[in-house]
Amino acid sequence: MTTTKAGEDFLRRRALEAREAIGLSLKEAARLLGFQNYQTLSAIEKGKRNVNAHELSSMARIYGRSLDYFFEHEVPSDPIPLWRKKIVTSSDLKPIQREFLSFLENYTDMEALLELKRKWKDIQRNYDKQDFLVRGYELADHLGAETWRALSLGSRPGFNLLAVLENDLRVKVLHLPLPKESGVSGATVVDEALGVGILINANDVPWRRNFDLAHELFHVITWDVFTPDEVGDGTVKTKPEKYADTFASSLLLPRMHLLGAINEVTTSNEIRLVDIIELAKDFGVSIDAILWRLVNLEVLKKEYVKKVLDDQEVRKLDQARRKGLYDKKRPAKLPERYIFLACRCVMEGKISRGTFAK
Secondary structure, three states: OOOOHHHHHHHHHHHHHHHHHOOOOHHHHHHHHOOOOHHHHHHHHOOOOOOOHHHHHHHHHHHOOOHHHHOOOOOOOOOOOEEEOOOOOHHHHHHHHHHHHHHHHHHHHHHHHOOOOOOHHHHOOOOOHHHHHHHHHHHHHHHHHHHHHHOOOOOOHHHOHHHHHHHOOOOEEEEEOOOHHHOOOEEEEEEOOOEEEEEEEOOOOHHHHHHHHHHHHHHHHOOOOOOHHHHOOOOOOOHHHHHHHHHHHHHHOOHHHHHHHHHHHOEOOEOOHHHHHHHHHHHOOOHHHHHHHHHHOOOOOHHHHHHHHOOHHHHHHHHHHOOOHHHHOOOOOOOHHHHHHHHHHHHOOOOOHHHHHO
């Protein structure tokens, strides 16, 4: 491909930045690109060898970038997601982050082509940091209940939350099968250009995914309240992370519906462990979430709950009662709305069939 000297210099820098952003070494990238040795790629990045159209197309695909990225000078820097349970080294995080951001970029491009408006700002609230300093847990609990009502999530929110976020608020949710050693269960991005994106680990059990989705929603709502340093990288339970857990419990386990369900199953004012497990299944959450929610509602004592959760027999009983649910409800990687928009774009001539297939 023919470019000017300045253009070649810009192109080589873009190729280098794209490779480093995804965390690939020269040898790894050269192998994926089909070069016989890494010196070829090194020569391209140093400006000693031109890159042809096929090679550039391969770079765009492997590095998770559009072709425009390699030519446009005004490309905004990547937004940095808030990670939950961040893996040990940032280099290991880069491929996951780039795949997540590429998904958001493609999704946003389709929304723009179809002239669809954003709706995620409807869920944000005008609280500030001082509000949480004064009554953090109380406010998080109130905010969960308020959001539950605003989104009309019904008596079992865990089974409705994903569809409501994607279709009503147009939040972009990606499920990636992340390896266990990654330690990642979720991430959030709020960006003026890309909108709201939430990443969920598809390998987690359904009730864990429900809770993580609700947890990440808190960070969306309070995005301008806490700094990334205050939220942390997920390796330590900071105050904002604890608030997010309180919010998620309140959202997924509405007070009136949870207490009503307990009244239906208890006899002689006794809550049996098997009833707790069935309630957890019914609401689509973990037994931990149910028990701690009941502590917050002053139905159970903290000491009793700690003792129950330390009992391995209880854990085994929970696993036995939920057997079969682990694989039955595996989420699709791409949201239905994403696929629907892609179909609309190709049918309306907004994108080519080649782009659609890609």
